Amino acid sequence: MFDIKKITVLGAGAMGNGIAQVSAQAGYQVIMQDITEEALQRGMATIRKSLDKMASKGKIAPEKVEETLSRINTAVDLEEAAKDADLVIEAVPEILDLKIEIYKRLDVVCKPEAIFGSNTSTLPITVLGAATKRPQQVCGIHFMNPVPVMPGVELIKGRLTSDEVMEVAVNYVKSIGREACLAVDYAGFIVSRLLDVVQNEACKLVMEGNAPEEIDKAMKLCANWPIGPCALMDLVGLDIVEHGLGTLENDLGPEYKAAPLLRQMVRAGELGRKTGRGFYEYNK
Numbered sequence: 090m091f092d093i094k095k096i097t098v099l100g101a102g103a104m105g106n107g108i109a110q111v112s113a114q115a116g117y118q119v120i121m122q123d124i125t126e127e128a129l130q131r132g133m134a135t136i137r138k139s140l141d142k143m144a145s146k147g148k149i150a151p152e153k154v155e156e157t158l159s160r161i162n163t164a165v166d167l168e169e170a171a172k173d174a175d176l177v178i179e180a181v182p183e184i185l186d187l188k189i190e191i192y193k194r195l196d197v198v199c200k201p202e203a204i205f206g207s208n209t210s211t212l213p214i215t216v217l218g219a220a221t222k223r224p225q226q227v228c229g230i231h232f233m234n235p236v237p238v239m240p241g242v243e244l245i246k247g248r249l250t251s252d253e254v255m256e257v258a259v260n261y262v263k264s265i266g267r268e269a270c271l272a273v274d275y276a277g278f279i280v281s282r283l284l285d286v287v288q289n290e291a292c293k294l295v296m297e298g299n300a301p302e303e304i305d306k307a308m309k310l311c312a313n314w315p316i317g318p319c320a321l322m323d324l325v326g327l328d329i330v331e332h333g334l335g336t337l338e339n340d341l342g343p344e345y346k347a348a349p350l351l352r353q354m355v356r357a358g359e360l361g362r363k364t365g366r367g368f369y370e371y372n373k
């Protein structure tokens with residue numbers, strides 16, 4: 090079995106810094122890469138804050154904070170960051186052309202046996218694998234937000250991903266104390282596809298005259314959801330939901346077209362919490 094020791098995480102944003110954190114907590118040597126020093130510093134500060142909070146709640150021993158941080162190095166240069174990696178986890182923005190460009194560069198710079206895992210929410214893994222000469226070593230490793238808290242990781246087998254690489258990915262997920270959920274490689278996989286569809290239907294329900302408060306209350310009290318779909322859209326960002334639906338529509342068909350209300354709210358800048366207004370109002 091291929092032994093993973095060194096992990097490179099591309100992107101130090103909301104997902105990347107969490108992935109770097111949980112990997113370092115499990116004992117891996119991690120390099121977190123981003124395109125600016127500022128992004129890396131922000132990512133490291135978020136990791137420190139998260140570890141401090143865990144220590145103050147008694148979830149980890151206090152000495153684990155510095156120990157974990159000492160296992161994370163940072164780099165701006167992709168080639169320097171990835172050349173020795175056994176596993177590269179890519180968490181750069183959800184832009185297909187950007188991701189393809191990165192996979193082409195990784196393929197040149199990385200060791201032949203290195204495995205690539207994408208944290209993409211919706212983009213088919215087979216497309217990313219096709220940008221490399223090692224599609225058998227490219228899979229989806231889809232973490233959930235917030236990474237240090239969520240217990241499940243969706244693992245996606247591209248059309249050409251080998252069984253051996255999936256086994257390595259399952260073992261990596263186990264080694265960081267998470268549970269792998271196996272998904273087939275069509276746009277949106279399991280989690281994003283179901284959530285995007287439900288969220289889109291919630292937009293249609295609002296268009297038909299239902300109040301967001303009632304939709305959310307119904308799903309919390311009658312379906313045992315921890316958060317209602319309208320509040321969830323406000324949290325994730327309505328633009329992100331629309332973008333995800335666009336990928337599903339392109340890949341799977343017109344039934345995934347974003348609801349007119351969703352498109353209209355995005356055009357109006359009502360993106361949810363990040364703009365102070367979505368289905369609900371927020372104090373900025």
Ligand SMILES: NC(=O)c1ccc[n+]([C@@H]2O[C@H](COP(=O)([O-])OP(=O)(O)OC[C@H]3O[C@@H](n4cnc5c(N)ncnc54)[C@H](O)[C@@H]3O)[C@@H](O)[C@H]2O)c1
Pocket residue numbers: 099100101102103104105122123124125128179180181182183184187191208209210211231232233234325
């Ligand atoms: N935010 C979520 O809830 C969530 C959940 C699951 C999956 N995802 C997926 O994770 C990926 C990252 O999302 P995010 O929310 O962390 O985004 P983000 O915008 O918070 O972070 C992305 C980071 O990537 C950096 N970046 C941009 N171009 C880069 C490049 N060429 N090389 C290296 N770094 C680069 C940015 O500077 C930024 O720090 C996306 O594919 C997204 O779909 C997001």
